[in-house]
Amino acid sequence: MRPRELKAHKGAAKKLTELPTFQPMKRGKLPKPFNKLGGGRMHATKQIRVSAHHQVLFWWRDGETLADRSFYGYLMCDLAQDALGIVFEFHWHPSHKGIHCKVPxxxxxxxxxxxxxxxxxLGLSGSRLLDPRNEGDRQQLMIRFCDACGITFAVKEDPVQPDLWNF
Structure with missing residues (x-):
């Protein structure tokens, strides 16, 4: 892929409008290349469409200690015959390297x-130690991923319930 093509993918209008939920990751439930991943320690979101031609997927692996955990995010583009092309791989390994990514x-x-x-x-800035097991830290990693990929993170907050007692 040429830099100009990669820049076009990043510059395309993309929006993440829902806060993804993670479910246990089972082998064979996701499309290639994710279909061989799974097991008791792995949790994944569904594929989420962020534009007419782009999707994202997040997964994390649990471990006994922070050093055993990891978080991954993928920006994919649609290809012919329902195939996917990974445009951006986001990795967070607390044991080494910090936040980094791969691009084709x-x-x-x-x-x-x-x-x-x-x-x-490529290394990405981010010095705060995040724990993929913690939901708030996973959200921070997803926000960092969206920033790096040019995705607008526009998740709607739950509406505040009115105070029925007028206090």
Whole structure:
């Protein structure tokens, strides 16, 4: 993928309008390349459409200690015949590297229904130690992902219930 194409993906109007919920990740329930992932320690969102041609997916892996946990986010574009192309892989491993990403820029990789193995890796700023097991920290990671991908994070808050006792 050329830098110009990657820039077009980032610049496309994209909006995340719902706060994703995580469910236990079962093998074979998600499309390629995620179909082989799963197990008791893994939790994933459904695929969420953020534009006419883009989807996101988040998953995290639990562990006994913080160092054993991780968080992942994927920005995917739609390809022919219901295939997906990963445009951006977001990784958070508390044990090493911090927040980093992979992009298929300046490579000849065929990324159709595949992870970005061998793609260039970039570090992203973010020094706060986040715990993927904590829902608030997962939200912070999703916001960081949206910032990096050019996705408007416009989640509607629950309306405040009126005070029925007028206090």
């Amino acid at each position: 820029c300046e490579t000849e990789l065929n990324c159709t229904n595949r992870f970005l193995v061998g793609a260039p890796e």
